[in-house]
Amino acid sequence: TQRLFEDLIKQKQLVKIKPDGQIQLPAKDYALAKRVNGEPLTESVDILLERLYQSIAGSAVQQQIKFWNHSRHFAAVRDNFKRTRDDTTSEWQAWNQWQEKLESASWVSLNYGYINGGELRSGFYDWASVTHDESITFKTTYNLSKKRQITLQVIGQPDISKLPGKKVLLACQPLTKAERKRGKTPACTETTTPSEQASAYEIKLTLAAGRHSISLPITPAISQEKIVDGLSIHIKDDQYAWRRIKPSEKIESDGHENYRYVIKTRDGKALTQMQNGKPSRFAQDNGLFTLMGYDSSDRYALSGLLARSDLPHDKTEVRLTIDSYLQKLAKKHLNKQIPTLGPNKKYKQRRRAAVVIMNPNTGAILAAANYAIVKKGVHRWDRLSFSKLYPNRDPFGVNAWQGLDNNNAPGSTFKTVTALAALQAVDEGRDDLKKMIHGLDPSSFQRLTGLSINDYSYQPDPEVTSVVNNAGHAILLGAIPHRGKGGKGTVYPVLRKTGGNGCPSRAVTSRNMGMKEAVRDSLNIWFARLGVMMDSDLIESGGKDTHLASMSRLLGFGDKAYSLVSDTLPLKRNLAGKGRGDVLNAFAGSLSLDDRRLIKREQDLLAEGRMENNSALQRLTQNSFGQGVSATPLQMARVAASIATGEIPKPYLFQQWDGEEQDPPDKRRLKINDIDYLRLGMKAVTEAGTARAAFANNFPQGQCRTYGKTGTAQLGRKA
Numbered sequence: 250t251q252r253l254f255e256d257l258i259k260q261k262q263l264v265k266i267k268p269d270g271q272i273q274l275p276a277k278d279y280a281l282a283k284r285v286n287g288e289p290l291t292e293s294v295d296i297l298l299e300r301l302y303q304s305i306a307g308s309a310v311q312q313q314i315k316f317w318n319h320s321r322h323f324a325a326v327r328d329n330f331k332r333t334r335d336d337t338t339s340e341w342q343a344w345n346q347w348q349e350k351l352e353s354a355s356w357v358s359l360n361y362g363y364i365n366g367g368e369l370r371s372g373f374y375d376w377a378s379v380t381h382d383e384s385i386t387f388k389t390t391y392n393l394s395k396k397r398q399i400t401l402q403v404i405g406q407p408d409i410s411k412l413p414g415k416k417v418l419l420a421c422q423p424l425t426k427a428e429r430k431r432g433k434t435p436a437c438t439e440t441t442t443p444s445e446q447a448s449a450y451e452i453k454l455t456l457a458a459g460r461h462s463i464s465l466p467i468t469p470a471i472s473q474e475k476i477v478d479g480l481s482i483h484i485k486d487d488q489y490a491w492r493r494i495k496p497s498e499k500i501e502s503d504g505h506e507n508y509r510y511v512i513k514t515r516d517g518k519a520l521t522q523m524q525n526g527k528p529s530r531f532a533q534d535n536g537l538f539t540l541m542g543y544d545s546s547d548r549y550a551l552s553g554l555l556a557r558s559d560l561p562h563d564k565t566e567v568r569l570t571i572d573s574y575l576q577k578l579a580k581k582h583l584n585k586q587i588p589t590l591g592p593n594k595k596y597k598q599r600r601r602a603a604v605v606i607m608n609p610n611t612g613a614i615l616a617a618a619n620y621a622i623v624k625k626g627v628h629r630w631d632r633l634s635f636s637k638l639y640p641n642r643d644p645f646g647v648n649a650w651q652g653l654d655n656n657n658a659p660g661s662t663f664k665t666v667t668a669l670a671a672l673q674a675v676d677e678g679r680d681d682l683k684k685m686i687h688g689l690d691p692s693s694f695q696r697l698t699g700l701s702i703n704d705y706s707y708q709p710d711p712e713v714t715s716v717v718n719n720a721g722h723a724i725l726l727g728a729i730p731h732r733g734k735g736g737k738g739t740v741y742p743v744l745r746k747t748g749g750n751g752c753p754s755r756a757v758t759s760r761n762m763g764m765k766e767a768v769r770d771s772l773n774i775w776f777a778r779l780g781v782m783m784d785s786d787l788i789e790s791g792g793k794d795t796h797l798a799s800m801s802r803l804l805g806f807g808d809k810a811y812s813l814v815s816d817t818l819p820l821k822r823n824l825a826g827k828g829r830g831d832v833l834n835a836f837a838g839s840l841s842l843d844d845r846r847l848i849k850r851e852q853d854l855l856a857e858g859r860m861e862n863n864s865a866l867q868r869l870t871q872n873s874f875g876q877g878v879s880a881t882p883l884q885m886a887r888v889a890a891s892i893a894t895g896e897i898p899k900p901y902l903f904q905q906w907d908g909e910e911q912d913p914p915d916k917r918r919l920k921i922n923d924i925d926y927l928r929l930g931m932k933a934v935t936e937a938g939t940a941r942a943a944f945a946n947n948f949p950q951g952q953c954r955t956y957g958k959t960g961t962a963q964l965g966r967k968a
Contacts, residue, residue, distance in 0.1 A: 250306040251491040254482070256297055257310070258489050263294065269382075269471050271318040272482075272489070274311070277302055316356065317482045320474065324385045324405035324467040325357050325378035329370075335394035341377035344386045351385065353377045357404060359478045362634025363423045364402055364449040367434035369635045369644065371626040373402065384468050391461045401452040406443040406468040413463070415455040420447040448472075478637070510555040510565045512541065515613075515904045518573035526552050531573065536580040536618035539645045540832050543629060549636075549831045558820045560907055568905035570613035572606075579604040579618035587620045601656065603648035605882045609890030611913040612898030614813070614883070617649040650813070650835040650883035650900070657838070658962030661771045662885050663875035665892060665958055668764060668776075668927045669919070670800035671783050676922055682783055686926055688763025691726070698778050702726040702762060707774035709781045714867045717777040717874065720961075725762060725772060768930025769938035771959060773874040780873025781866070788865035791848030797872060798843040803917070804888055804897060806880070808837040813902040815911065835900065838880030841868045875960060892927060893956070895919050931956040 257264050257274075265273040276282070280298050283290055301307040330338050343351040355375040379385050391399070409416050419437040428435075437451050448470035475484040481491050512520040520532040520541055528541040542550020548557070555567060587602050606616040621644050636643045646652050668686075675683045684697060691702045700707060702725045708716045719725070759766055767775035784795035792798055801807060813833045814820055820833075841847060842865065854860035871877040883900055891897045899914035935944045935952050939959040944952040 250309050251481070251493075253297070253300050253304075253306050254310050254313075254491045257301065260294065260297060263297065266489075267321075270321040270473075270484075272314050274301070274314060313480055313482050316480055317477065319354065319356065319378070319380040320358055320472050320477045320480070322382060322469050322471055323357075323378055323380045324387075324403075324469040325376045326387045326401060326403050326465060326467065327374055327376045328389075328402070329372040329374070329400045330391065330397075331372065333394075336397065337392045339390045341387050341389045343377060343379040343381075344388065345381060346383055346386075351379045351381060353379050357630065358472070358474060359630070359634040359637045360423070360474060361404055361449055362631070362638045363435045364404075364421045364437070364451065365631060365635070366421065366437045367639065369624060369627060370631055371624040371628075373400075373628050373631060375628075376404075376630065378404070379469075381469055384466050387463075387465045387467060389463050391456060391463065393456055393458050393461070395458050397456055399454045399456065401454065401465070403450045403452065403465070403467060404448060405470045406448075407450055407452065408443075408466040408468075409452055411464055411466075412452070412454060413456060413461050417453040418443070419451040419453070420444060421449040421451065422447050443468075510545075510552070510558075510560070510567055512551060512555070513566065513568045514571045514573040514576070515568055516573050517568075520569070520571075521552060526556075528552075534580075535573075535577050536583070537571070537576065538623050539619060539647055540617070542832075543632075547629075551832060554820055554831060554833065558818075560820075564907045566905075566908070567903065569902055570608075570615060570904045571617070571902075572615045575606050575616040576618065579606060579616040583618050583620040601642075601644075601648060603882045605649035605886050607883070607886045607890060607898075607900060609893045609898065612887075612890070612900045612916070613904070613913065614649075614900055614902050617647060617883075619644065619648045647832050648882070650881045651830075651832070653836045653838060653879045653881065657879050657881055658875070659838075659878055659880040659885050660875045660960035660962035661773070662888075662958045662960035663840075663872070663878045663880065664768065664771065664776050664960075665888055665927065665931070666801055666804060666806075667780055667797060667873045668768065668930075669804075669888075669892070669921065669924075670796040671764075671779055672921045672923050672927065673800060674783055674796045676920070679783070682779070683923075685779060685782070686764040686923065688759065688761030688765065690761060694762040698782070700725065700774065700778055704774060707777050709777075709785070709870055710866060713862050713864070714870050717774050717870060719773050720771065723770075725775065764926045765930040765933060768927060768958065769933035771934075771939045776874040777870050780869055784869055785866060788863065788869055791851060791863065792842035792865040792868055793845065793848060795842060795869065797869065798840070801840055801843060803919075804891060805837045805884060806878075807839050807843050810834045810836050811899070813900055815901070815903070815914065818903065818906055818911075833902065835883060836881050838878070838884045840872045840879075841877040842872045875962065889956075889958075891919050892924065892931070895921070895924065928956060931958055934958055 263275045263279070267273060275298065280290055280295060301310065324343075326341055328338075328341075330336075332338065341353070343353050345351055355378060357376045357378050377387060385405075391397075407418070409418055418440055420440045420443070421437040422435065424433055424435050443450065477483070481493070483490055483492055510521070510526070511523060514520060518531055519529045520537055521527065522529055526545045527543065528538050532538055532541050540551055542552045545552045545556035547553040560567075583602055583604055587600055590600070600621060602620040604616065604618045605614065607614055623644050632645055636645060640646070640652060643652070671679075671682050671686060675686060681697065685694075689697060695701050705722045705724045706716050706718045708714055762775070766772075767779075780797060784792075784797055787795045798807075805811070810830060813835050848865075851860060851864060855863060868877060887898060887900060895918070896916040897919055898916050901911070901914055903911050905911065932955075934940050934957050935955045940957055941952070944955065948955075
């Protein structure tokens with residue numbers, strides 16, 4: 250197919266490129282007409298024409314060119330008119346200037362998704378889209394039982410002068426590359442007349458009760474897109490070329506979407522409907538709509554992935570590791586808690602959260618709930634275009650393990666990784682770190698680290714690194730308010746021995762500055778100093794050979810996206826190079842200390858004399874207490890499971906396939922001797938540390954049997 254297309258493009262006597270970029274193929278009787286006129290044809294031209302009109306590859310090329318031409322010069326319209334028993338409408342039809350009816354398609358490039366102003370809109374229907382060189386008139390009829398407001402969306406330049414009722418025209422424009430980088434949200438602005446700068450418009454119509462015949466002339470839009478969703482044809486270096494496209498990009502169906510699989514939770518709760526493969530009521534109500542997808546045509550979600558699998562079609566039940574009770578509980582608490590957080594309601598609609606529950610012994614994912622709530626009635630085009638243009642804001646992604654940007658920052662929860670790296674270094678003979686971890690009295694601690702218990706800030710090198718502060722500028726021995734009645738006297742928080750389901754009767758008070766206390770109070774400068782002591786002599790290579798980077802890689806950070814399903818299962822995957830990919834595409838997270846591209850760029854700048862100091866020390870300092878790190882909730886759950894069991898699990902999502910129980914993936918051993926110092930600190934977090942108030946107020950019965958670590962990240966911008 251690719252060779253045929255490229256050979257056709259080279260034959261300029263056969264193929265013409267129109268001014269608007271459309272590709273004009275020769276007529277089927279091209280060869281006959283030439284011979285009738287006595288014009289000789291070469292053998293290669295005859296072969297090309299035969300391949301174009303008499304082969305499967307030729308049919309594929311014709312179809313691709315048809316879609317390409319449509320993308321170059323077309324007009325489209327759709328509305329959000331809700332059909333009811335009392336209010337009816339006809340389908341949109343297109344007519345040319347000679348009143349000839351034109352054939353309409355429903356395809357519009359996803360790149361026009363900016364027409365929704367950066368929002369995920371619901372309620373819109375299929376596009377009516379027509380390729381044409383001249384003005385097109387779209388017509389429909391509304392029969393209204395009462396006054397209604399209807400929104401029309403248009404690609405092209407609309408003439409609204411003849412529209413009935415009250416009307417408002419809004420022009421929509423895409424963001425520039427710089428605006429997208431700054432995180433700006435596009436907006437549609439009100440205008441009186443269309444302009445050449447915009448190709449997408451919204452029209453808000455207010456119509457009285459009665460029958461309304463709508464006639465809307467549209468001048469087609471001329472597209473300059475070099476790459477169009479779903480098309481192999483594209484423009485590269487001002488030349489037409491052919492590219493291989495992923496299955497998820499294909500416009501046409503592969504004919505394998507009629508098979509519907511019944512997806513259930515591990516305890517037998519149906520997640521899809523038997524009749525049509527759509528999400529069940531339980532899946533919709535409990536945060537699993539995004540995982541299931543619309544139906545079997547949704548190639549990014551489980552329903553679509555299974556529809557294209559090689560599982561025998563007479564055995565169609567698949568069970569996930571999801572536990573229905575835990576899933577329901579996770580979604581319930583997300584919906585209850587997230588809307589109430591913080592006094593500022595300005596960003597309420599942009600809040601994102603996720604809960605993931607994993608069996609630490611096996612890696613089985615028991616629950617995965619998202620917030621925000623996915624709107625009902627979102628058209629497939631709106632979903633896909635939003636996902637393409639704003640992948641990290643996409644509520645249809647499974648936020649528990651997908652999407653990585655600066656909003657996916659683990660903050661101080663990453664201190665557990667720094668702790669593991671230091672504990673492993675102790676096993677390799679680092680006595681200085683051992684003393685710091687086990688705990689020292691204030692004088693001995695200052696002699697070893699250079700930090701006083703009254704310090705609240707730390708700066709390893711004023712010429713290279715920024716200042717690190719404890720949260721709230723609290724001193725090392727005051728990160729938690731350690732004062733008695735009337736603010737007098739020092740009261741030391743307790744540390745309890747591990748073990749037991751409740752609080753042991755004896756509380757052990759600690760006055761040392763060790764790992765247990767630093768984890769309990771989430772002391773930034775303690776961990777920053779630990780990281781520098783541990784790795785400052787190992788940063789000559791840029792940071793990739795440090796203990797912290799090595800431990801992070803062992804735990805999965807820095808890996809490419811990994812699959813939540815075994816490679817042995819007959820499931821055809823769609824892993825996108827950018828964005829989210831499919832729902833089984835789990836992102837691992839990364840830290841700037843181990844960013845190979847960043848390290849290479851810095852080394853080049855140093856070699857060229859354009860950079861004076863290696864910034865590895867700055868990155869080491871920041872990463873040590875959780876800044877400059879990205880991670881998904883699932884990745885941090887994997888870290889927590891590793892601490893709990895001493896083994897690093899690989900998360901997975903399928904419990905049964907074709908009636909057979911799936912074995913958990915192999916685990917890696919985490920060989921660390923003094924890991925109880927970290928565990929005891931995590932137990933103290935909920936009892937007396939940074940999470941004590943949250944547990945005392947909301948879950949007192951679990952306060953003395955829960956191990957945890959809190960985390961808040963500074964993102965460097967207001968949000």
